[in-house]
Amino acid sequence: MADRSAKIRLFVHDDLAEGAALRLDLAQANYLFGVMRLGTGAPLLVFNGRDGEFAATVTEAGRKDGALAVGERVREQACGPDLWLLFAPVKKARTDFIVEKAVEMGASRLVPVMTRYTNTERVKLERLRANAVEAAEQCGRLDVPEVAEPVALGALLDGWDPARRLMFCDERSEAGSLAGAPGEAPPPWAVLIGPEGGFSEEERDRLRGLDFAVPVSLGPRILRADTAAVAALTLWQSRLGDWPRGDGS
């Protein structure tokens, strides 16, 4: 496993098993052979979010396509905590940042949420999904979180499954209570981050009245939405998630 980090990782949709041959599409060929400069015989790693991670070798390197031979499985499939990130889309570069960092931080599903003060720039889903794939390839995780269609906050809350807790990041909140029993798998959660303009009074009132919602402070300073997303996921992972907690759990 020592050299695993040195290898290029490629997310594929195909089923994976030792001995399989994979065809590469234009984007994959461009990435592997154009950008990363791999040639025939080069080793890499492939994963599909279902079958684990496999060693692979380039068997054909074309300008528009190519092929890989799949070798042995090097990691069993594993998945992280059931943790969604609900975020109000902000400006393009900051939204890209939110998606990339949320994938690195181990979020399992990303949901763009339209709120009262969300700047209604169009959400480029294909771009966000490509960002998610790239971040997953880079950070070593074995799955790519889904980037869901944008949804209005009200509709999202109307259809909410109350078994999923909602960490409502509210700069006006005094405290955060994210207590979890050490060693126990946490229930499903979602983190909610508002837009640069914050939540409206109406939205805040509704969120504060929901049994499944837990208002959480991220400290005494007002964070930009992208910073808040990383801070909130960090807080959750360190309290309830898959980070070592130093208490043996």
Ligand code: SAH
């Ligand atoms: N409009 C607000 C700030 C919004 S910051 C104002 O200027 O006063 C964008 C989002 O980041 C907020 O909706 C909230 O979800 C989150 N956030 C920022 N700072 C926070 C903090 N200290 N505690 C909790 N959430 C915070």
